[in-house]
Amino acid sequence: xxxxxxxxxxxxxxxxxxxxxxxxxxxxxxxxxxxxxxxxxxxxxxxxxxxxxxxxxxxxxxxxxxxxxxxxxxxxxxxxxxxxxxxxxxxxxxxxxxxxxxxxxxxxxxxxxxxxxxxxxxxxxxxxxxxxxxxxxxxxxxxxxxxxxxxxxxxxxxxxxxxxxxxxxxxxxxxxxxxxxxxxxxxxxxxxxxxxxxxxxxxxxxxxxxxxxxxxxxxxxxxxxxxxxxxxxxxxxxxxxxxxxxxxx
Amino acid sequence: xxxxxxxxxxxxxxxxxxxxxxxxxxxxxxxxxxxxxxxxxxxxxxxxxxxxxxxxxxxxxxxxxxxxxxxxxxxxxxxxxxxxxxxxxxxxxxxxxxxxxxxxxxxxxxxxxxxxxxxxxxxxxxxxxxxxxxxxxxxxxxxxxxxxxxxxxxxxxxxxxxxxxxxxxxxxxxxxxxxxxxxxxxxxxxxxxxxxxxxxxxxxxxxxxxxxxxxxxxxxxxxxxxxxxxxxxxxxxxxxxxxxxxxxxxxxxxxxxxxxxxxxxxxxxxxxxxxxxxxxxxxxxxxxxxxxxxxxxxxxxxxxxxxxxxxxxxxxxxxxxxxxxxxxxxxxxxxxxxxxxxxxxxxxxxxxxxxxxxxxxxxxxxxxxxxxxxxxxxxxxxxxxxxxxxxxxxxxxxxxxxxxxxxxxxxxxxxxxxxxxxxxxxxxxxxxxxxxxxxxxxxxxxxxxxxxxxxxxxxxxxxxxxxxxxxxxxxxxxxxxxxxxxxxxxxxxxxxxxxxxxxxxxxxxxxxxxxxxxxxxxxxxxxxxxxxxxxxxxxxxxxxxxxxxxxxxxxxxxxxxxxxxxxxxxxxxxxxxxxxxxxxxxxxxxxxxxxxxxxxxxxxxxxxxxxxxxxxxxxxxxxxxxxxxxxxxxxxxxxxxxxxxxxxxxxxxxxxxxxxxxxxxxxxxxxxxxxxxxxxxxxxxxxxxxxxxxxxxxxxxxxxxxxxxxxxxxxxxxxxxxxxxxxxxxxxxxx
Numbered sequence: 001x002x003x004x005x006x007x008x009x010x011x012x013x014x015x016x017x018x019x020x021x022x023x024x025x026x027x028x029x030x031x032x033x034x035x036x037x038x039x040x041x042x043x044x045x046x047x048x049x050x051x052x053x054x055x056x057x058x059x060x061x062x063x064x065x066x067x068x069x070x071x072x073x074x075x076x077x078x079x080x081x082x083x084x085x086x087x088x089x090x091x092x093x094x095x096x097x098x099x100x101x102x103x104x105x106x107x108x109x110x111x112x113x114x115x116x117x118x119x120x121x122x123x124x125x126x127x128x129x130x131x132x133x134x135x136x137x138x139x140x141x142x143x144x145x146x147x148x149x150x151x152x153x154x155x156x157x158x159x160x161x162x163x164x165x166x167x168x169x170x171x172x173x174x175x176x177x178x179x180x181x182x183x184x185x186x187x188x189x190x191x192x193x194x195x196x197x198x199x200x201x202x203x204x205x206x207x208x209x210x211x212x213x214x215x216x217x218x219x220x221x222x223x224x225x226x227x228x229x230x231x232x233x234x235x236x237x238x239x240x241x242x243x244x245x246x247x248x249x
Numbered sequence: 250x251x252x253x254x255x256x257x258x259x260x261x262x263x264x265x266x267x268x269x270x271x272x273x274x275x276x277x278x279x280x281x282x283x284x285x286x287x288x289x290x291x292x293x294x295x296x297x298x299x300x301x302x303x304x305x306x307x308x309x310x311x312x313x314x315x316x317x318x319x320x321x322x323x324x325x326x327x328x329x330x331x332x333x334x335x336x337x338x339x340x341x342x343x344x345x346x347x348x349x350x351x352x353x354x355x356x357x358x359x360x361x362x363x364x365x366x367x368x369x370x371x372x373x374x375x376x377x378x379x380x381x382x383x384x385x386x387x388x389x390x391x392x393x394x395x396x397x398x399x400x401x402x403x404x405x406x407x408x409x410x411x412x413x414x415x416x417x418x419x420x421x422x423x424x425x426x427x428x429x430x431x432x433x434x435x436x437x438x439x440x441x442x443x444x445x446x447x448x449x450x451x452x453x454x455x456x457x458x459x460x461x462x463x464x465x466x467x468x469x470x471x472x473x474x475x476x477x478x479x480x481x482x483x484x485x486x487x488x489x490x491x492x493x494x495x496x497x498x499x500x501x502x503x504x505x506x507x508x509x510x511x512x513x514x515x516x517x518x519x520x521x522x523x524x525x526x527x528x529x530x531x532x533x534x535x536x537x538x539x540x541x542x543x544x545x546x547x548x549x550x551x552x553x554x555x556x557x558x559x560x561x562x563x564x565x566x567x568x569x570x571x572x573x574x575x576x577x578x579x580x581x582x583x584x585x586x587x588x589x590x591x592x593x594x595x596x597x598x599x600x601x602x603x604x605x606x607x608x609x610x611x612x613x614x615x616x617x618x619x620x621x622x623x624x625x626x627x628x629x630x631x632x633x634x635x636x637x638x639x640x641x642x643x644x645x646x647x648x649x650x651x652x653x654x655x656x657x658x659x660x661x662x663x664x665x666x667x668x669x670x671x672x673x674x675x676x677x678x679x680x681x682x683x684x685x686x687x688x689x690x691x692x693x694x695x696x697x698x699x700x701x702x703x704x705x706x707x708x709x710x711x712x713x714x715x716x717x718x719x720x721x722x723x724x725x726x727x728x729x730x731x732x733x734x735x736x737x738x739x740x741x742x743x744x745x746x747x748x749x750x751x752x753x754x755x756x757x758x759x760x761x762x763x764x765x766x767x768x769x770x771x772x773x774x775x776x777x778x779x780x781x782x783x784x785x786x787x788x789x790x791x792x793x794x795x796x797x798x799x800x801x802x803x804x805x806x807x808x809x810x811x812x813x814x815x816x817x818x819x820x821x822x823x824x825x826x827x828x829x830x831x832x833x834x835x836x837x838x839x840x841x842x843x844x845x846x847x848x849x850x851x852x853x854x855x856x857x858x859x860x861x862x863x864x865x866x867x868x869x870x871x872x873x874x875x876x877x878x879x880x881x882x883x884x885x886x887x888x889x890x891x892x893x894x895x896x897x898x899x900x901x902x903x904x905x906x907x908x909x910x911x912x913x914x915x916x917x918x919x920x921x922x923x924x925x926x927x928x929x930x931x932x933x934x935x936x937x938x939x940x941x942x943x944x945x946x947x948x949x950x951x952x953x954x955x956x957x958x959x960x961x962x963x964x965x966x967x968x969x970x971x972x973x974x975x976x977x978x979x980x981x982x983x984x
Contacts, residue, residue, distance in 0.1 A: 066977075069975075069977035072890075074889070074890050074975065074977045074980070075975045094895065094972050095894040095895055098889055098895075099892060100892075101890065101891070102891065102892020102893075109887075109980065111980075113883065113886075113887040113890070115638060115884055116884070117626075117637070117642055117884075118641075122630070122634055122637065126634050126888075127891050127892070129633075129634050129635075130888070130892040130893050130897065131891065131892045136633075157627065157628070159616075159617060159618035159623070159624070159627050160616070160617075160618070161618035161619065162618050
């Protein structure tokens with residue numbers, strides 16, 4: 001595999017023709033026990049098709065971030081089943097789940113969560129080092145190209161502290177996409193950005209669906225959600241409605 | 250208190266760990282109390298026994314001489330006892346002391362069971378020798394044991410106490426031959442002055458001292474002097490334990506407050522003013538420190554008493570009562586509270602001064618990239634990505650990195666210093682035997698020179714000579730009177746020559762001579778039991794003791810018993826000797842066994858202190874690393890989110906810790922080596938002997954392996970702990 005191949009806009013084949021990329025069934029996440037328990041999500045059924053841009057909206061505490069974390073595999077459901085890319089991830093052990101994340105999902109965080117001691121290109125390279133078996137030179141080249149694609153070719157050797165919030169988030173997107181995952185989960189990626197930067201980041205993520213990547217986009221911003229293929233509304237940990245917009249499908 | 254209880258309910262494990270760490274820190278300070286606890290026990294025993302200020306064996310004394318001595322200047326009281334060596338039915342020699350039980354005012358026998366003798370055939374014995382109701386045989390005479398007990402002076406020996414007449418009769422009616430004196434003014438020079446006056450009184454009747462007087466000035470005990478070195482050493486180790494404990498205290502207090510960064514930020518965001526918040530943080534920390542003190546102070550008392558008991562039982566042969574050094578107790582309580590207050594205030598100030606936005610996001614500290622070192626490290630990528638993260642994390646927080654290195658160095662230093670000290674002391678003990686080639690030493694059990702020097706005439710590989718104690722340059726020294734052409738002792742001369750026959754000449758231990766500015770050709774003024782004598786220093790011996798070697802005929806004459814000796818050296822383990830007085834033979838194998846037991850005791854005692862010091866230092870490292878890793882939990886969680894397995898995280902932490910461990914190891918070994926040299930040098934100066942430093946090089950691989958294993962374990966535990974929390978929870982910074 002060469003660096004260009006890693007980033008080439010070749011549509012990702014769905015795991016099984018016609019199947020959903022994400023299949024959540026009766027998905028429940030409860031924190032704590034007894035009287036102190038707190039419901040994150042409860043009885044969620046959701047299917048996300050390959051190449052789809054799905055926006056998850058809802059008021060604070062509605063469970064949208066919890067749902068995103070479950071789909072991304074950085075949290076585990078209390079009950080229910082969750083199949084992503086044909087793999088049942090709710091039963092995976094910690095290390096299996098970590099390995100699965102490295103190869104199958106890209107995550108974009110509201111707070112970026114870049115490694116503060118690594119430069120932009122090193123942060124992107126890190127995803128390749130953890131998620132795939134690529135040689136050091138190829139890895140570096142692929143990371144540089146990923147940064148080019150998000151418009152940060154000239155910032156490759158800057159540290160996160162030397163970049164603006166918008167730039168850091170674009171590094172975060174480059175890091176999430178460099179491994180060419182079938183699924184990208186973005187948890188309020190524009191939440192910490194101004195409107196212009198927010199739209200630029202959204203455009204980058206929306207553009208990924210053209211290459212066949214599935215994007216689950218968690219947001220408060222209804223304007224951005226309107227541009228999604230489907231909008232999943234959540235209230236009190238449950239899916240209140242699913243609106244098909246059809247724009248990108 | 251309510252706030253502390255709330256904290257406890259929220260994170261019981263962490264609070265308990267903090268309390269335990271602080272309690273151990275307080276407990277470790279208790280090591281400082283060991284010398285006082287030991288000495289306190291001895292002083293109590295001395296006061297109870299009415300310990301005399303001067304002890305000296307003499308030729309038999311009459312009542313008139315004793316009356317004269319009682320009238321000497323500065324003599325508060327003088328008493329006489331009889332002491333002889335008796336052979337028990339099992340063949341072993343034991344000391345028998347004759348005294349007036351009813352009139353005793355000094356060195357009073359304390360009963361542990363039974364009663365005092367009321368008849369000539371009744372005795373009291375040491376507990377280890379017999380029990381009440383037993384019947385013992387001494388020099389073929391039977392006695393009923395009516396009591397057991399003893400005195401502080403004889404605590405290391407098996408002794409039979411009997412009526413004065415009984416013992417003098419058993420010893421051939423020689424009379425009292427041991428003098429005990431208490432002085433009104435017990436300064437050392439005053440005691441020496443009394444001894445000089447007593448010598449004059451005795452010389453009038455042709456009598457003399459048969460041993461060099463033992464002075465116990467200023468209320469000291471003989472055992473005080475015996476344990477001085479051990480006490481000093483323990484004191485030094487105690488200071489080390491205390492310093493390491495303070496580091497642990499600082500780092501644990503720091504952890505307690507740093508962990509509340511976000512909580513404080515929320516309160517600030519809600520309008521909380523910094524000053525009350527800082528007060529609140531200090532209170533939480535001080536509350537936990539108070540609980541730790543409540544646990545740690547008794548722990549310190551237990552540690553000090555446990556080690557004091559080990560020292561006294563092993564080296565002195567007495568079991569001390571439980572004792573408390575209130576000064577150390579109060580000092581450690583005040584020190585710990587003050588230390589915790591200072592560290593808590595500093596940490597609270599730091600936490601409340603963080604930019605609110607940063608603190609609310611649960612991030613801590615300045616971002617990486619603010620210093621030129623950060624930028625340089627980013628510009629010069631070395632190694633893999635995880636390696637770069639590891640090295641840059643160390644650069645990111647240089648103060649903490651330095652603290653961790655120092656703490657590792659302290660732990661390693663303690664771990665290296667203690668075996669080095671034990672090895673040096675053991676090596677010194679062995680070295681004192683090195684010049685001697687004899688396989689056995691037979692010594693007279695009674696004072697004086699009871700054997701004619703011809704007792705070994707015609708015996709191959711056996712020599713007679715003298716061993717007595719004396720004083721030179723105000724140091725107590727060992728004097729050996731040897732055959733001039735001795736084959737038992739190799740002086741290993743570093744300067745000068747061996748003594749000539751009948752010459753008033755002496756060879757001295759080189760280290761002792763050097764420390765007292767003595768050179769070949771100097772005249773030595775030596776105090777012996779019989780008086781003051783002068784010898785020319787003709788040679789220096791490369792031994793490790795504080796000794797003078799003379800021609801035996803010269804020494805015997807100076808001791809007032811020409812042609813007599815008290816010691817037989819032989820190349821045979823069990824020489825076939827026919828001696829006119831009681832004696833005891835110790836073979837080289839017995840000596841080696843004694844040495845081995847002594848070595849084991851030293852290793853045990855040093856080991857116990859070492860474990861405490863190294864354990865406290867290791868906890869300090871753990872505590873610092875906990876803070877460091879707590880502050881970087883988002884980084885670790887982000888790595889996990891990107892797909893890093895636990896193995897990778899462990900690898901990252903190990904990469905980060907190992908260089909610090911390596912630097913700490915090298916620094917600690919240097920620190921340990923320097924510390925050993927410092928302590929040994931202070932011993933050499935205070936004892937005027939060469940001891941020599943032997944670094945416990947053999948322990949280095951174990952220390953290195955221990956450091957490595959501890960750091961890897963730390964990484965494992967951290968990753969395990971990080972793995973318990975869902976990644977998303979850590980990333981969101983939810984508490």
